[in-house]
Amino acid sequence: MSPDSKRGPRADASRNAARLVAAAREVLAEAGNDAAFDVIARRAGVGNATLYRHFPTRADLLVAVYADEVTALCERGSQLLESADPMDALFAWLDEFVTHVATKRPLALAATEGAAERRTTLFHQWHTAITSTAERLVRRAQPGLRSDVTAIDVLTLASGAALASDPAHACRVVAMLRNGIAARPSPEH
Amino acid sequence: MSPDSKRGPRADASRNAARLVAAAREVLAEAGNDAAFDVIARRAGVGNATLYRHFPTRADLLVAVYADEVTALCERGSQLLESADPMDALFAWLDEFVTHVATKRPLALAATEGAAERRTTLFHQWHTAITSTAERLVRRAQPGLRSDVTAIDVLTLASGAALASDPAHACRVVAMLRNGIAARPSPEH
DNA sequence: ACCTGAACACCGTTCAAGT
């Protein structure tokens, strides 16, 4: 009977979710990426179990916190699809991707070590958003790439470099990939 | 006055260390790489604090457990230094290195994310053993490599690939590096 | 000197009770 009987799966609870994300953003910035859940819940002014209800796993919360950054990264990828040189576009995006990963290490690690069970809807959305962006960029650059190179290969190398070193070094090392995956590598540099 | 007054910094304690390493090897194989310290200590038949005395950090214990494998890996590197093709030697070793890292993820992660404070003597020995092996292989292959490629670059990419994916995929992806770091990449394949 | 194991602190997770 009430106006939001069937259509409103959320009442004031969505406010809690937003508050939790905002609090998480603050706490993560202050106390580092592995801050305690209790602290975040208290900061948001809700019970700790409410946090679990909205974000079953830590990765989910991180996805929510960094959602804006991720969509920005994907939009940047779309922009680069319009640029002149497909190869330049791919590697320009990879540079941004690397710095993105470097500051979200736990999220990137969850993507690799996390078993399939732990992968929730929210996490999956984040993962496919990035891989699909990479796939479009790789597909456009495909004529200039070795035929056996996939988007997954490129993402693996780039994120791996980001995980294994500091951002600056990761970018330097990603540049080396260019010859490695090119169909006809330029002889020098 | 006793025979081991000055020369014997260890009495029966070295036995405990050996027992701890053996127990850790067992428990890690059974319960995974992040098994609880208490369980390991109990298995070894010693108090938990004794474990901390011998191995202040988890990385130290892992280094001790995998010490044999690491020296084998480094000896394999030395053997490969005698082989005919320096480039083949380097990448043959990298393949073994990648599978090594893939099964010691926490150790590899400690090497990247661990702050400088946490790096103990034992940990440092392990780290330099591997990097020095890589450096010798890279130095011998240097004429075939781009002049700006360092051993650290190669290790970063290889261990990164190992961290970001399964061993098989990591090997596949390391093969792509070959053109990326070669001075004059072969035009095809 | 070296070891013991209890004690402490912390954190992720769950659950009965509220509204």
Next chain:
DNA sequence: ACCTGAACACCGTTCAAGT
């Protein structure tokens, strides 16, 4: 339906007391 916060279990770390 949704939330609360106390309770539980677990684990890393420390420390006073033993030998």
